[in-house]
Amino acid sequence: MTDTASTAAKVPTLCVVGTMAFDDVETPFGKREAILGGSATYFGVAASYFADVGASSVVGADFPDAFRAVLADHGIDLAGVDVKPEGKTFHWSGRYEGAMEQAETLETDLNVLLEFDPVLPEAFRRAPYVFLANTDPSIQLKVLDQLEDPKLVVMDTMNLWIEHTREKLLEVLPRVDGLMINDAEARMLTGESNLILAGKEILRLGPRFVIVKKGEHGSFLFSADRLFALPSYPLENVVDPTGAGDSFAGGTMGYLASVQETGIDDICRAMVHGTVVASFTCSDFSLDALANLDRPTIDRRVVELQDFVRVP
Amino acid sequence: MTDTASTAAKVPTLCVVGTMAFDDVETPFGKREAILGGSATYFGVAASYFADVGASSVVGADFPDAFRAVLADHGIDLAGVDVKPEGKTFHWSGRYEGAMEQAETLETDLNVLLEFDPVLPEAFRRAPYVFLANTDPSIQLKVLDQLEDPKLVVMDTMNLWIEHTREKLLEVLPRVDGLMINDAEARMLTGESNLILAGKEILRLGPRFVIVKKGEHGSFLFSADRLFALPSYPLENVVDPTGAGDSFAGGTMGYLASVQETGIDDICRAMVHGTVVASFTCSDFSLDALANLDRPTIDRRVVELQDFVRVP
Numbered sequence: 001m002t003d004t005a006s007t008a009a010k011v012p013t014l015c016v017v018g019t020m021a022f023d024d025v026e027t028p029f030g031k032r033e034a035i036l037g038g039s040a041t042y043f044g045v046a047a048s049y050f051a052d053v054g055a056s057s058v059v060g061a062d063f064p065d066a067f068r069a070v071l072a073d074h075g076i077d078l079a080g081v082d083v084k085p086e087g088k089t090f091h092w093s094g095r096y097e098g099a100m101e102q103a104e105t106l107e108t109d110l111n112v113l114l115e116f117d118p119v120l121p122e123a124f125r126r127a128p129y130v131f132l133a134n135t136d137p138s139i140q141l142k143v144l145d146q147l148e149d150p151k152l153v154v155m156d157t158m159n160l161w162i163e164h165t166r167e168k169l170l171e172v173l174p175r176v177d178g179l180m181i182n183d184a185e186a187r188m189l190t191g192e193s194n195l196i197l198a199g200k201e202i203l204r205l206g207p208r209f210v211i212v213k214k215g216e217h218g219s220f221l222f223s224a225d226r227l228f229a230l231p232s233y234p235l236e237n238v239v240d241p242t243g244a245g246d247s248f249a250g251g252t253m254g255y256l257a258s259v260q261e262t263g264i265d266d267i268c269r270a271m272v273h274g275t276v277v278a279s280f281t282c283s284d285f286s287l288d289a290l291a292n293l294d295r296p297t298i299d300r301r302v303v304e305l306q307d308f309v310r311v312p
Numbered sequence: 313m314t315d316t317a318s319t320a321a322k323v324p325t326l327c328v329v330g331t332m333a334f335d336d337v338e339t340p341f342g343k344r345e346a347i348l349g350g351s352a353t354y355f356g357v358a359a360s361y362f363a364d365v366g367a368s369s370v371v372g373a374d375f376p377d378a379f380r381a382v383l384a385d386h387g388i389d390l391a392g393v394d395v396k397p398e399g400k401t402f403h404w405s406g407r408y409e410g411a412m413e414q415a416e417t418l419e420t421d422l423n424v425l426l427e428f429d430p431v432l433p434e435a436f437r438r439a440p441y442v443f444l445a446n447t448d449p450s451i452q453l454k455v456l457d458q459l460e461d462p463k464l465v466v467m468d469t470m471n472l473w474i475e476h477t478r479e480k481l482l483e484v485l486p487r488v489d490g491l492m493i494n495d496a497e498a499r500m501l502t503g504e505s506n507l508i509l510a511g512k513e514i515l516r517l518g519p520r521f522v523i524v525k526k527g528e529h530g531s532f533l534f535s536a537d538r539l540f541a542l543p544s545y546p547l548e549n550v551v552d553p554t555g556a557g558d559s560f561a562g563g564t565m566g567y568l569a570s571v572q573e574t575g576i577d578d579i580c581r582a583m584v585h586g587t588v589v590a591s592f593t594c595s596d597f598s599l600d601a602l603a604n605l606d607r608p609t610i611d612r613r614v615v616e617l618q619d620f621v622r623v624p
Binding site: 028098099187193194195196197200214216217218220227228229230231234235236237238265268269272306308309310311312 | 340410411499505506507508509512526528529530532539540541542543546547548549550577580581584618620621622623624
């Protein structure tokens with residue numbers, strides 16, 4: 001009893017609220033069905049190499065023990081994962097072609113995601129670092145209301161919310177420290193085709209910094225006094241880019257949680273780590289590569305990426 | 313007489329062989345007709361801020377004195393420009409839409425370009441730095457045959473030659489030090505969709521280094537022992553990207569000619585200068601911005617670009 005109670009009460013350094021999913025994925029390198037996916041999954045495992053993570057999500061009774069084990073083996077606290085005994089887990093089906101710049105979504109079965117109403121475990125509410133993965137902004141607002149004085153809150157979003165729940169999204173933005181968003185979404189959110197102007201415009205919507213993700217072209221950081229560009233890691237075996245964005249976020253937030261910092265220079269260094277972790281994700285299906293890393297393996301690529309961008 | 317003779321005999325540090333053109337350009341920011349364009353034009357003026365340039369090209373009798381003056385005012389030696397009294401200057405017409413990633417060619421009137429058979433002035437043949445802008449590989453081979461022990465020869469090419477005169481192109485590649493090529497062309501040349509593999513594959517075709525230009529996403533350098541990535545300068549006012557690639561090449565080669573170096577680290581630094589010069593080109597139509605620079609203005613952006621990519 002005491003043991004369980006003290007375990008339950010442990011405050012994770014980093015809390016993520018997002019999805020856990022079955023993915024069907026087809027790329028020029030193969031086809032996989034019902035593999036482990038979801039934003040909280042990729043984020044959680046990516047972050048686990050740097051910090052202790054608590055995950056809040058929702059799954060159905062069909063979510064297999066083997067998938068839970070992948071997360072638990074990485075020390076992820078699953079106390080925030082709501083299991084709906086009558087429900088089915090969120091299921092995404094997509095395809096990539098050619099240079100795999102963009103996924104074509106073939107099917108989305110939201111299933112239990114329609115009932116997602118995250119109630120964070122007490123301990124999670126005191127997590128100093130929090131990532132709100134891509135979900136309905138109303139859910140993101142509810143999570144924000146539960147947090148107790150976090151040091152750093154970063155969110156993701158997508159075209160769906162920008163188009164259909166824009167007003168809610170504009171309520172969330174001033175309440176977070178940072179926004180991670182892809183380039184097309186940054187343009188859509190601001191109506192500005194120039195990406196530099198779009199990034200600066202988003203700062204006016206509230207967050208202290210914006211990280212624009214550009215897939216194989218890397219990422220940009222925008223803040224009041226710093227612009228920073230980082231390419232993606234020069235990967236020769238891109239097999240499946242699914243989860244790269246969430247892995248990038250996980251590596252970035254995990255690194256920040258590990259150094260206990262929130263400054264812009266720290267965020268730049270964190271992006272290097274996020275980029276490297278995302279590169280492993282892309283090199284195989286699902287979490288097959290991501291889940292089999294260690295810190296020295298990551299750190300070797302961090303050095304390579306730093307060399308890649310260093311002006312001599 | 314003596315004066316003219318000694319002027320004619322001056323060996324330019326950097327020689328470019330390419331086009332001079334009338335361009336019609338339409339972008340979301342406006343429409344211009346019969347403006348100054350062409351690869352040797354953009355390259356020459358871009359390079360002129362760093363080194364003395366000799367240009368080899370061909371124009372018709374319709375090429376206006378005002379256009380010659382833009383080049384001459386930048387100290388570009390036009391002794392290699394063949395004027396065809398009966399001919400009309402090469403004319404390109406194109407349009408950019410949206411984020412202006414790519415030009416749609418509306419019309420191409422090759423005109424005198426069909427007769428282009430560059431015979432380099434004696435002095436040009438001894439130029440230590442040479443750029444073979446995008447032309448028929450047969451022409452590039454003829455130019456190579458005229459060169460006397462250059463220190464560094466770099467070439468450009470395009471989809472047309474990759475598709476239709478591939479064998480000739482493969483003859484040129486082992487005879488140059490470097491290839492500049494855009495990302496789509498690198499993929500086309502190698503049949504490899506992964507850009508990192510494509511870059512490495514091109515090295516096997518002969519050149520010591522390859523610079524892959526990715527437009528707004530910057531550029532990659534590939535060599536046997538160095539990969540280097542550089543983003544484009546974070547420009548807020550992209551008005552017309554025409555000539556950006558040739559300006560990048562001009563700034564890069566001009567910088568190398570100015571420091572009299574050919575090493576890979578020097579080439580990385582040169583790319584920073586090329587990127588900055590290209591950013592000015594994009595900020596207005598034709599050479600309107602490019603032709604009105606000075607070295608301190610360029611160097612300020614060089615510092616900004618270095619800050620932009622520096623991992624703190």
